[in-house]
Amino acid sequence: MPDALFCWCRAGFEPELAAELTERAALAGHPGYARAERGNGYVEFIASGARALAMALPLERIVFARQKLLRLADLPGLNPSDRITPIMQALDALKEQGEVAPGMFGELWVEHPDSDDGKTLAGLSRSFANALRPSLRKAGWLSAKDDPRRPRLHVAFLGGHHVVLATSDPRDSSPWPLGIPRLRMHAEAPSRSALKLEEAFMTLLDERERGLLLRDNMQAADLGAAPGGWSWVLMRQGMLVTAVDNGPMREQLLDSGRVEHVRADGFQWQPRRPVDWMVCDMVEQPRKVADRMATWFREGWCKQAVFNLKLPMKKRWEETRICLEAFELQTHRPMTIRARQLYHDREEITVLAMPSR
Ligand SMILES: C[S@@+](CC[C@H](N)C(=O)[O-])C[C@H]1O[C@@H](n2cnc3c(N)ncnc32)[C@H](O)[C@@H]1O
Structure with missing residues (x-):
């Protein structure tokens, strides 16, 4: 019987995710407890109604998880000479309980934690996927061809002798293994930070929203x-950007004629006319940033925003909750807020905000 959520996260942020899941599950009426070890890169949240909890807690609302899976079986103590038979037996047992049905899975993802220890399991995961996939197809568990609309079957290697069997719903999970999008640093990007904003647009907006909200000649x-990584991403979307910073911007951006550099304090500056997008990557206390971001929406200076909240403190989930609640309250309007610790975020989270439509 599924008895736990299994979530991938940034190594080192397990306590944050554990605290977040504990609080959110209790609020959703499905209390349970988290099993987490700092540095492991994942958190298990044990709850008797895990399937109902998975539905009550969409990934979109979880800040510190990169991926959310429903754990189907925990298989420690495997013999490396045959890991396939116990997996097949576990699936058969789940079928008896009515938890899975033949042909229900559209893809197999074999994964490992994104941690120092976990990365040593990358080769094993790849080769095991190649061995397991044909067996699953033969036994009728997997569709004959990959079908991205059906539930996925996940095999998570936690060690050479230990796998977790899990499933995810493609409508409520990250579309990338481990929840990590494959983004390459572009040679022309002025800084690695560009990847953060690219990932934010890929992760926090869906395809329809990207088509509607990221358009030529929008003002940002x-x-x-x-030095201009985020401005570069906005410019590549065809936008006209006012870049506010007392520090120097990369010349190539200013030469494009699409980026204007204003040397000013980002906490004081305001646009002459409302803009479509405001983005903010200022390194400051998160409460101060959240407060200023709320002012932008309250005053109607922007339609959408992406901003980072830096979290160098200890109680990072608590600080996150306080900042997001204060932000929403101070905007004085119903807001759609999606916050996530992205793969390219280190000690920070990224927030997308827009008035609810
Ligand atoms: C992490 S960097 C931004 C990187 C940028 N997003 C990129 O993609 O290249 C933080 C920037 O915030 C600027 N900053 C910090 N406080 C500021 C303030 N009060 N007003 C304007 N800029 C500020 C710093 O000068 C620094 O350039």
Whole structure:
């Protein structure tokens, strides 16, 4: 019987995710407890109604998880000479309980933690996937061809002798293994930070929203813009950008004629006319940033925003909750808020905000 959520996260942020899941599950009426070890890169949340909890807690609402799976079976103590038979037996037992049905899975993803120890399991995961996939097809568990609309079957290697069997719903999970999008640093990007904003647009907006909200000739303001990674991403979307920072911007951006550099304090500056997008990557206390971001929405200076909240403190989930609640309250309007610790975020989270439509 599924008895736990299994979530991948950034190694080192397990306590944050554990605290977040504990609080959110209790609020959703499905209390349970988290099993987490700092540095492991995952958290298990044990709850009797795990399937109902998975539905009550969409990934979109979880800040510190990169991926959310429903654990189907925990298989420690495997013999490396045959790991396939116990997996097949576990699936058969789940079928008896009515938890899985032949042909229900559209893809197999074999994964390992994104941690120092976990990365040593990358080769094993790849070769095991190649061995397991044909067996699953032969036994009728997997569709004959990959079908991205059906539930996925996940095999998570936690060690050479230990796998977790899990499933995810493609409509409520990350579309990338481990929840990590494959993004390459572009040679022309002024800084690695560009990847953060690219990932934010890929992760926090769906395809329809990207088509509607990222358009040619939109106006954008970039607070804390230097050296210009985020401005570059906005410019590549065809936007006209006002880049606010006392530091120097990369010349090539200014030469494009699409980026104007304003040397000013990002906490004081305001646009002459409302902009479509405001983005903010200023390194400051998160409460101060959340407060300023709320002012932008309250005053109607922007339609959408992406901003980072830096979290160098200890109680990072608590600080996150306080900042997001304060932000929403101070906007004085119903907001759609999606916050996530992205793969390219280190000690920070990224927030997408827009008035609810
Ligand atoms: C992490 S960097 C931004 C990187 C940028 N997003 C990129 O992609 O290249 C933070 C920037 O915030 C700027 N900053 C910090 N406080 C600021 C303030 N009060 N007003 C304007 N800029 C500020 C710093 O000068 C620094 O350039």
